[in-house]
Amino acid sequence: ASDVYKRQLQEKLGKNYQVSNWKILLPELFAFSGFTDMVSMLFTIIILLGLGFGLLNTMNMIVQERTREIGMLRAIGQSRSAVFAMLMKEAGLMMLIGSSFGVLLGIVIVLIVSSTGINLGDGFGTLGIRDTIYPEIHMGQIVMMIILSTVLTAIISAIPAYKAFS
Secondary structure, eight states, X not given: OHHHHHHHHHHHHOXXXXXXXXXXXXXXXXXXXXXXXXXXXXXXXXXXXXXXHHHHHHHHHHHHHTHHHHHHHHHTTOOHHHHHHHHHHHHHHHHHHHHHHHHHHHHHHHHHHHHHOEEOOSGGGGGTOOSEXXXXXXXXXXXXXXXXHHHHHHHHHHHHHHHHHO
């Protein structure tokens, strides 16, 4: 698509002007953009690891605190798969409540900060970057984080739930 726009703009401006891509004109900024994408991915991985360990700890405590209750359910005839399903549903409900509050809180914070902006300081002006950034909400990122947290919840919660019914 950018080649089409480049060609159209070049035709309008004529041969006296040269139309070029910002990635060619400012390779430092293009490299910085790639760096920020990597930092964002690393930050996301760290958050997901924290979420995973927090969930694992919570589920282990649930199983430890309810060992007697789980034993009683097994003694009155509840199957192992029913105990496993019960614990997985509980973990899913915790994930649903937590991700709902997290998404709502994130949207509120982004809406507040997007009107005022985040001041980065004076050093970025030399790179052609504004000193103040305005965050945006991208539904694709929200959906991706909900999917990742759902998968993570299923994997992490299965460990203590499996231990509980074995």
